[in-house]
Amino acid sequence: xxxxxxxxxxCAGVWVLAGPGWSLLLAGVAVWGLAPRQQQPAAWxxxxxxxxxxxxxxxxxxxxxxxxxxxxxxxxxxxTGVLLAAGAGAGVISLGVVxxxxxxxxxxxx
Numbered sequence: 501x502x503x504x505x506x507x508x509x510x511c512a513g514v515w516v517l518a519g520p521g522w523s524l525l526l527a528g529v530a531v532w533g534l535a536p537r538q539q540q541p542a543a544w545x546x547x548x549x550x551x552x553x554x555x556x557x558x559x560x561x562x563x564x565x566x567x568x569x570x571x572x573x574x575x576x577x578x579x580t581g582v583l584l585a586a587g588a589g590a591g592v593i594s595l596g597v598v599x600x601x602x603x604x605x606x607x608x609x610x
Contacts, residue, residue: 575602
């Protein structure tokens, strides 16, 4: 009980000094560290087995298909991140740079 009270008070102190985000992060880490260890349920092992099968299927696919998929996701994710971090103008500029790079790599400009 004393450990949980100390975690609660330290989270409250972090809330006052650093803000709610850091306080929630500290609470999550503390709960993860203080929670009793238990066996994983059967659903976790089934999900892990399915994930291993999917990973094996992905690694068996041709490299070109994987490259096209990851290039497309990167071309979408990078401008979105810049848009959220720096604003709309920077997002549009980074989209132009990404599309220019993709066109150079794939030979669209040839």
